[in-house]
Every structure is written in C-alpha cells, then in structure tokens.
Amino acid sequence: MNIYSLPSKISVLLFDMDGTLYTNPFYAQLQIDLAIKRLAHVRGISLEEMRGEIADYRRRWADAHNGRKTSLGNVFLAFGISIEESVRWREELYMPSAYLSPDPALRETLERLKTSGLKHALVTNNPVSIAHKTLAALDVEGMFDVCVGLDTCYASKPNESPFRKAAELSGAQCAECISIGDRFDVDIDVPLKLGMGGVLVDGVEDVYGIAGFLTGSQ
C-alpha cells in the first residue's frame, strides 16, 4: 500500500473495483483476454496478432505520455471501438459470480468505515450492471452510496469525468475525497491532480487495513 495524500477533511472514499475490492489475477486477466479476443474477431485477425497490435499501441502511447499507462477501454477507442460498444461487449462477456465469492472481511471493513461517517462511491471502468453483479458476488452490494461505471459518463478512467461525477453524486468537493485503487496511472494520478487524496493498494488485502488508519484519523 502507498498513501500519496490524505485530505484534512474526509467525506467520501472512491473505490476502484477490479483488483481493489477483490484480488483474483486469473479473473482480472480473463476480462482483458475476452475483450481482446472479441476485438480480434471483429477485425478478422488472430488473437496473437491483436495482442501484438495492442502491445505496440501501448508502447507508443507510453512513449508519448511520459511512460504512463491508460485503460483498456481507452486503448479500444484507439482501435475504433466506442465506449458504448465496449459497454455492450463487457455486459455480454463478463460473469463475476463465476469467479468471485462473498468476502466477509471486505464487508466488515466497509461497514466500519461507513459507521465512522464516510460515504462509499464505486468508480469503475466496467459497466454499472457488471459493477452490481460484482458487488453482489462479493456480498457488499448495499455498502456503496454511489456507483459510477463506464456507462455513467461514457468515459474511461484515467479520464477525470468519472472521478468528478462520483464526488458530485456523493455531494462532496473533490478535496474531501480519497481515491483508492490498484493502478497509479488509472486510479490515483488524476484524482491527486483534482485535489483528492490517493491510496494505491496491491489488492483487497490492503483495503482491509484502510479502516484502521482512516477511522483513527477521523
């Protein structure tokens, strides 16, 4: 875990979903693979050719952006796949309940944070419907006050719109929010520039530890 910044007044925690609320490298990679397989099919090339083109694009993008990384949704945009199409593909391809199970420790953590007066917002590059299925599979669906998905702003993190929208729907200023996620370039960098706090986690195990230092600081 890496704590980049904590606001003096904290009202809302913005949680990334995949790789943050659960740790499951197989399922995380499967989501990427299924989407790339669909893109390869649409473009009439092999999966390996598509992987190679995406890797080349990511290298060029990083070279032009000081080594930073962007999301798969934004990479797909560059290959002519609209965010609306990405939403449809993900809704068709992803089945969270087949790979995830209830997480009592996560639920306890979120309950403890809520009891201390914090609101929870989910900010994910998956569609809202997939977010709800994921939260249900983890048995934490009722823990979130706000859910911002790929089809809320039709913009993919690290675009700033989803972060701003989550703060707005939570009734908070950016300066009262903390973004918590597993990818610095996607989940933390932009929120810090918006004046939010930022906590980079290695997975849900780090999220379990957040209640300790946040409720202690309330």
Ligand SMILES: [Mg+2]
């Ligand atoms: Mg993530």
